[in-house]
Amino acid sequence: MPEMKRSERALIIIGGHEDKEDKKLILRAVAERVGSGKLVVATVASQQQEELWTEYERLFRGLGVRHVYKLSVDSREDAKSEASVRVLEGANGVFFTGGDQVRITSQLGCSPVCQRIQEIYESGGVIAGTSAGASVMSETMMVSGNGDETHRLGAGLQLAPGLGLIRGIIVDQHFAERGRLGRLVAAVAQNPRIIGIGIDENTAVIVERDQKFTVLGEGGVTIVDGGSMTYSNLTDEETDRALSVFDVKLHILSQGDVYDCQSRRPKPEAAEVIEEELMGAT
Amino acid sequence: MPEMKRSERALIIIGGHEDKEDKKLILRAVAERVGSGKLVVATVASQQQEELWTEYERLFRGLGVRHVYKLSVDSREDAKSEASVRVLEGANGVFFTGGDQVRITSQLGCSPVCQRIQEIYESGGVIAGTSAGASVMSETMMVSGNGDETHRLGAGLQLAPGLGLIRGIIVDQHFAERGRLGRLVAAVAQNPRIIGIGIDENTAVIVERDQKFTVLGEGGVTIVDGGSMTYSNLTDEETDRALSVFDVKLHILSQGDVYDCQSRRPKPEAAEVIEEELMGAT
Numbered sequence: 001m002p003e004m005k006r007s008e009r010a011l012i013i014i015g016g017h018e019d020k021e022d023k024k025l026i027l028r029a030v031a032e033r034v035g036s037g038k039l040v041v042a043t044v045a046s047q048q049q050e051e052l053w054t055e056y057e058r059l060f061r062g063l064g065v066r067h068v069y070k071l072s073v074d075s076r077e078d079a080k081s082e083a084s085v086r087v088l089e090g091a092n093g094v095f096f097t098g099g100d101q102v103r104i105t106s107q108l109g110c111s112p113v114c115q116r117i118q119e120i121y122e123s124g125g126v127i128a129g130t131s132a133g134a135s136v137m138s139e140t141m142m143v144s145g146n147g148d149e150t151h152r153l154g155a156g157l158q159l160a161p162g163l164g165l166i167r168g169i170i171v172d173q174h175f176a177e178r179g180r181l182g183r184l185v186a187a188v189a190q191n192p193r194i195i196g197i198g199i200d201e202n203t204a205v206i207v208e209r210d211q212k213f214t215v216l217g218e219g220g221v222t223i224v225d226g227g228s229m230t231y232s233n234l235t236d237e238e239t240d241r242a243l244s245v246f247d248v249k250l251h252i253l254s255q256g257d258v259y260d261c262q263s264r265r266p267k268p269e270a271a272e273v274i275e276e277e278l279m280g281a282t
Numbered sequence: 283m284p285e286m287k288r289s290e291r292a293l294i295i296i297g298g299h300e301d302k303e304d305k306k307l308i309l310r311a312v313a314e315r316v317g318s319g320k321l322v323v324a325t326v327a328s329q330q331q332e333e334l335w336t337e338y339e340r341l342f343r344g345l346g347v348r349h350v351y352k353l354s355v356d357s358r359e360d361a362k363s364e365a366s367v368r369v370l371e372g373a374n375g376v377f378f379t380g381g382d383q384v385r386i387t388s389q390l391g392c393s394p395v396c397q398r399i400q401e402i403y404e405s406g407g408v409i410a411g412t413s414a415g416a417s418v419m420s421e422t423m424m425v426s427g428n429g430d431e432t433h434r435l436g437a438g439l440q441l442a443p444g445l446g447l448i449r450g451i452i453v454d455q456h457f458a459e460r461g462r463l464g465r466l467v468a469a470v471a472q473n474p475r476i477i478g479i480g481i482d483e484n485t486a487v488i489v490e491r492d493q494k495f496t497v498l499g500e501g502g503v504t505i506v507d508g509g510s511m512t513y514s515n516l517t518d519e520e521t522d523r524a525l526s527v528f529d530v531k532l533h534i535l536s537q538g539d540v541y542d543c544q545s546r547r548p549k550p551e552a553a554e555v556i557e558e559e560l561m562g563a564t
Contacts, residue, residue: 150458150482150502150534176432179461182502185534200432200524220432220464220524224532231550233536242482242502242536246548250506250532252432252467254515254524266528268513 009124011166011207015173015199015219016098016131020059026204026217030095031063033126037092038067044107045099045132049074052097060095071113079111088116092125096133102143102160104136114163121165134173134199138162142172145183154239157186166210168261172198175222182243184224189234189245192226195261205259212260214272215253225249225264291406293448293489297455297481297501298380298413302341308486308499312377313345315408319374320349326389327381327414331356334379342377353395361393370398374407378415384425384442386418396445403447416455416481420444424454427465436521439468448492450543454480457504464525466506471516471527474508477543487541494542496554497535507531507546 010033018026030039041056043049049072060068071087071094073079088094094117096104108114121127127137135141141162146155159170172184175198184196199205200219207213215221230247253259256269267275292315300308312321323338325331331354342350353369353376355361370376376399378386390396403409409419417423423444428437441452454466457480466478481487482501489495497503513528535541538551549557 148459148461150504150536176461176464177430179430179458179463181461181463181504182458182534185532203524218524220526222432222463228531231548233550242485242500243534244502244536244539244548244550245532245534246550248532248534249510250467250527250530252464252525252527252530254432254526257526266513266526268515268526268528 009121010126012128012204013134013137014130014204015201017201019202028063030128031065034065034093038090039065039093040069040071040091042071042096044073045104073107076107079108079113084113094127096129098131101132101135131173134171136162137165138170139164139167148179151182151186151243153241169197170194176200185245186243188224188226189232192229196224198222211262215255215257221253223251291403292408294410294486295416295419296412296486297483299483301484310345312410313347316347316375320372321347321375322351322353322373324353324378326355327386355389361390361395366395376409378411380413383414383417413455416453418445419447420452421446421449430461433464433468433525435523451477451479458482467527468525470506470508471514474511478506480504493544497537497539503535505533
């Protein structure tokens with residue numbers, strides 16, 4: 001059973017600052033899914049690619065991953081190069097480091113490297129990303145917007161197309177730590193079709209079957225579901241005004257809790273465990 | 283009509299850092315309600331009572347309030363003294379400065395001064411407060427709890443009995459600026475009977491008829507309504523765990539928007555204006 005589970009594709013979306021010193025729960029989850037396979041660390045989001053590579057190589061090797069490779073990209077040329085594509089050959093895991101999410105999408109978007117990453121995912125691999133590497137997972141991604149304030153209509157919330165590995169959600173990271181409720185609500189209000197997923201530091205969601213995710217780690221995951229929204233002043237022309245949004249549904253999830261993006265329903269850890277046991281028993 | 287309005291009692295609950303330099307919208311609203319009456323500035327929350335008094339006296343005099351008096355309390359003795367009670371004589375407005383909310387309640391609670399403030403309110407006065415002075419308005423008040431993180435079960439959210447001028451709500455201030463969603467949700471989850479009202483800096487709610495409030499100022503007011511809550515892990519014994527809370531209703535209100543604490547419904551500014559005009563026309 002555990003072996004089967006590991007061959008199911010998964011996204012591990014991490015809110016930044018995952019523990020690298022102590023139990024390393026989240027990085028361990030990535031390592032376990034890669035198992036005896038091959039993990040590629042993509043440092044493309046960062047301008048300190050060497051430092052990040054050195055750190056994550058050490059970490060993943062320490063967690064038992066024997067085949068760890070570096071994907072360092074600094075231009076669209078790099079993303080098209082045969083060398084880059086070759087690095088991904090046979091990989092069953094890709095880990096995106098933090099940095100600037102637009103460095104990832106502008107360089108990898110519509111490249112053979114991106115195509116290969118998609119294939120790795122579709123053939124049962126794990127794609128993980130922390131901070132900027134978390135933001136790129138969705139169709140539309142959060143790029144920038146102020147933290148620690150209620151969103152202002154003229155405040156220039158910046159969204160961009162992400163890698164599109166998962167549909168129907170938008171991810172924000174360093175969520176509680178940087179007070180990002182305002183900008184996530186603003187993103188969701190633009191089109192409540194997408195569910196806002198705010199992930200705290202040292203916290204991750206593990207998405208399975210493109211639909212359900214489980215929370216792992218120390219902090220919380222805040223879900224902003226705008227499906228029930230009755231009003232917003234988003235199209236108001238007064239740009240100096242604060243955003244009004246009524247009747248948004250909010251969930252805060254902690255470790256072990258599960259959220260189903262299709263039914264838009266959360267489930268506490270205990271309920272999920274019981275259900276899985278029942279399913280195992282039949 | 284406007285004259286009548288001013289004789290209705292009101293609470294002006296301010297999220298801290300109200301503008302003191304520019305348009306002074308919020309302090310102006312306090313001054314206008316006091317009108318030609320008498321305003322008492324209560325600096326009791328602070329340990330810098332003289333500095334605050336000097337500043338607010340200048341501000342309120344500049345805004346046209348001719349009778350501005352100081353209520354400086356440093357002990358329960360002060361709160362019981364005839365001098366303190368006399369300061370409040372004939373006042374139709376009280377303004378609580380910021381500082382430590384427990385300094386207000388522990389010194390004024392069950393004192394003749396507190397009794398007088400209650401009477402001023404009941405006879406149509408305005409009671410205003412900023413920051414700590416905002417927190418004390420409710421029955422149960424927020425004292426402390428971490429900002430910028432999802433609430434942790436063992437994190438020592440501290441609540442205390444407030445002045446009780448308004449029932450059914452709990453106020454948090456400096457709300458978006460200090461990332462206080464986690465602690466406000468945690469407070470509401472303890473008993474969803476109370477509605478969480480998170481007020482940003484330079485933003486206020488003006489409560490009329492003990493029930494409905496209007497937002498004034500630059501930022502937002504975040505309402506956490508736990509009436510629809512379906513689950514929380516609040517009573518879990520694992521104290522190092524993050525709080526899970528499902529199905530909380532969230533509203534973000536901006537200037538002019540109205541919230542009815544009884545029906546638990548928000549209304550956009552425009553709808554409220556139209557309604558008032560219709561009422562005026564009948």
